Each structure stands twice: as C-alpha cells, then as structure tokens.
Amino acid sequence: MEGQLSIDARWREMLAPGYAAATATLCLGVALFAFNGFLVSTALPSAVDELGGAALIAWSISLYLVFAIFGGAVAALVKARHGARAGLQAAALLFTFGTLLAGLAPAMPVLLAGRIFQGFGEGLIAAICYALIPEIFPSRLVPKVFGAEAMVWAGAAFGGPIIAGVISETVSWRAAFLVNVPLSLLFMALVFKVVPITRDERADQALPVAQLVAIAGGMILVMIADLAGSVAVAAGLLLLSAFLYVSAVWVDRSSKARLFPASAFRLRGPIGLGLWVILLMPMAQSASSVYLVYLIQHLWGYGPTLAGALNAVMAICWSLTAIVVAGQASFALRRLLIWLGPLLLVAGLGAIFLALEHDAIALLVTGQALTGIGFGSSWGYLCQGLMEAAPEADRNRTSTLLPTLQSAAYAIGAALLGLVANMAGAAAATSPEELRHAMLVVFIVATAIAVPGFLAAWRLSPLLYRRRER
Incomplete structure (x- = not known):
C-alpha cells in the first residue's frame, strides 16, 4: 500500500542474530556518552574535595563538551579515510586513556587533560555510530534503533547518578570514573565483531583546516562566554563565536575539502x-x-x-x-x-x-x-x-x-x-x-x-x- 512500509518492523527483530550484536554495539556507544556525563557530574565534587581546584570544576564539563563537539566535527573525515572500525577503535582507545588519566589524576589539571581525551574520543564514537545506523540496519528498523537509544538515555538519567553516588561513597570518586574502562573495552570488542573493515577510497585527503579552526575558535569562545562574569564581555564573545560558525559554513561551501553537507x-x-x-x-x-x-x-x-x-x-x-x-x-x-x-x-x-x-x-x-x-x-x-x-x-x-x-x-x-x-x-x-x-x-x-x-x-x-x- 502506498505510504506504508512493506515489512512490519518488530522489536524482537532487533534482538535476532543478524542485528543483536549491532544493536548492542550502538547502544553501548550511546551509553558511554550518557553514563559518563552523569557519573562525572555526580563524582566530580568529591574529586574537587581531594584534589582542590574548585575554580576549575566548570572547565571539567566545558572542556569535555567542546572536544566532544570537535571530535564529532572530524568524524566523517576519520570514517572516510580510515573506516568505521578503525575510527571507533581509535576513539575508544582515546576515551579509555582519558578515563584512566582522569581517574588516576594526582591533581586537577591532569583530570582536565583526561576530560579532553574523553570528550574527543566520545565525540568520535557518537558521530560514527550515528553514521553506521543506516548502513547496518534496514530503513524499517532505524526508528527502533533510535527508540533503543532513547531507553539507554533514560536509564542513564536515572541510574547514572545513583551508581556514581553509591560508588563514590562506598569506594571512591576514582572508581566512579574508572567504571567506564570495562565498558569501553567491551565496546571495542563488539566493534571488532560487528563493524566491517571499510573505507572510502574516494575520500578527500586534504584536511579542512580553515573550517576546523573556525569551529574550534567558536567553541572556545562559547565556553569562555558561558563562564564570563561580565554581561558585555559574554555578549561580545557570543557574537564573535557566531561569526566564526557562519564563516566555517561559508568557507566550507567553496572548499575542496568539505566538512559539511553541500546544502x-x-x-x-x-x-x-x-x-x-x-x-x-x-x-x-x-x-x-x-x-x-x-x-x-x-x-x-x-x-x-x-x-x-x-x-x-x-x-x-x-x-x-x-x-x-x-x-x-x-x-x-x-x-x-x-x-x-x-x-x-x-x-x-x-x-x-x-x-x-x-x-x-x-x-x-x-x-x-x-x-x-x-x-x-x-x-x-x-x-x-x-x-x-x-x-x-x-x-x-x-x-x-x-x-x-x-x-x-x-x-x-x-x-x-x-x-x-x-x-x-x-x-x-x-x-x-x-x-x-x-x-x-x-x-x-x-x-x-x-x-x-x-x-x-x-x-x-x-x-x-x-x-x-x-
């Protein structure tokens, strides 16, 4: 019938042998991002009590988000040049390294460095996982994938703070950070099993430097504006960041090494x-x-x-x-x-x-x-x-x-x-x-x-x- 999908998509098909591992892989990629946010936000005050640097607590969140956005911005290029499997494996290694660095940090600046690696790795993971959805699943199952990921987010919203609170109180805040390590290792194993070795031989080899610099500058200005005490300074920084974002899109349209879709x-x-x-x-x-x-x-x-x-x-x-x-x-x-x-x-x-x-x-x-x-x-x-x-x-x-x-x-x-x-x-x-x-x-x-x-x-x-x- 016109306007109807030819095959009825059922939830149990997501758990069939052909798609179960792929569903688990993509949901775990989302879970790393979702649970990490709630775990860190709950455990961070205890980290500050031990390490000091209360003035830097906002930077722990901001740096993670900024580099997650930057990682997502280069994800299409990474996937095209090196393939989804290699890109996800490398991203998971970066995330794991950042988690270890933050969880074992002797001082707050080291924890911030770990958050940078976590953010960049997770930005890559989230973006590449999105790109894999229409490649792995038929169109009739794609809405189910988004529904499954929504369930992961809901579980993280409720379970993340509780898990982090219990671990922080009974073990330490470091354990709340490090709980991500086995999850990321499991994710790498699933990626190795599920994601094929592919790359786009036609991928542009040039790096879209101008666009990336403009985006990075805009993100940094937004971060500083969010922390600025002066309304006038914050307004000026946001206007300048908007200019950089618009410039990135404008330059991209005439660039041979594009970062965004043509339209x-x-x-x-x-x-x-x-x-x-x-x-x-x-x-x-x-x-x-x-x-x-x-x-x-x-x-x-x-x-x-x-x-x-x-x-x-x-x-x-x-x-x-x-x-x-x-x-x-x-x-x-x-x-x-x-x-x-x-x-x-x-x-x-x-x-x-x-x-x-x-x-x-x-x-x-x-x-x-x-x-x-x-x-x-x-x-x-x-x-x-x-x-x-x-x-x-x-x-x-x-x-x-x-x-x-x-x-x-x-x-x-x-x-x-x-x-x-x-x-x-x-x-x-x-x-x-x-x-x-x-x-x-x-x-x-x-x-x-x-x-x-x-x-x-x-x-x-x-x-x-x-x-x-x-």
Missing part, C-alpha cells in the same frame, strides 16, 4: 531545513536543562531529590514516546510527527513560562512532559529522514553532523540563555520574585528560539519519506 543550513532543501531543526530544538530546550532543577528548589522549595525527579519527567516522556512511535509504518504519520514534535516543544516551553508566572508546579510538569513527548515523537524520524534524504556523497557528513550539532546546540543555548538570565538580573536576584522575573525572560527567549524550529520542520516534513521502501 548545510540552506532554507530550500531538506538537509538545510533539517539541520536548522536539529540546531534550534536543543538550543531552546537548554533553558529547562540548565535552570529547571534550580528553579524547582528555589521557587517551590523542593529538595534536590524531588527536584531531580520532576526534571527527569522530560527524559521519561522522551523515551516512552520514542518507543511507542518507533513502530509507525505510515510515511504520512512520520511526516506529521516531524513537525508535531517541535510544535509540542513550543507548547511545553510556553507551559513552563505560565507555570512560573502563576506559581503552578503541575503546569511546569506538564510543560516538561510536552517537551519530552515532542522530542520523542519527532527526533528519530527527523534524523532518519535526513540520513536517507542526503545524497550518497554527503551521507556520512550528514549522519555524523547530527549528534555533533545537537551537542553544540545545547552548549550554545546554555551560553546564550545564561547571558539572557544575567541581563534579566538572575545573578543579582535576592528574592524569589526577582528570580522568577528573570526566568520568565529566559523562557520567553527560549520559546522564541523554538518557534522558527517548528516553522522549519513544517516546511521540511513534506520533503521527507517520499519514496516507498522496496
């Missing part, structure tokens, strides 16, 4: 429109990621545990929705979900704004649920649609760019909305009402960022899933 961020085709959605949705949602737990504690007086649980509603709804919609065979329904998800994000952020204005915690939880449902319903089909819509020559560049752009969007959104919060008086707030006023401004801006994401998705959705799978 990246153009508004007339599916790839360009889709990348705008991938950028704007996480940017807008970063308002909740950064501020919600803090607001729940300071405006409603809830403790850290309950505040964290309410904040986790988004992750739960994302995972459950991704699992439910993963079996949708109708192309028309997939196109509907692609624009419905960003619309639900707009509604969710609007609900959080109203919750702050009217002091309604139930409305805040509703907003978190709508946000999670929005991402869960659209993200998998959006990513799959872009992978399949990309020309063959740009398939790797598109696939590896998706998780990298998502991480960059969270970093940019956190810095931008942090600037907005400070300009609105959040840093100087001395009462709940002053804090509430500042956060209302933040969520107005976040909603304004989400609206063009929805408009781009509205224009994009008719352009995807046009052909019936054979």
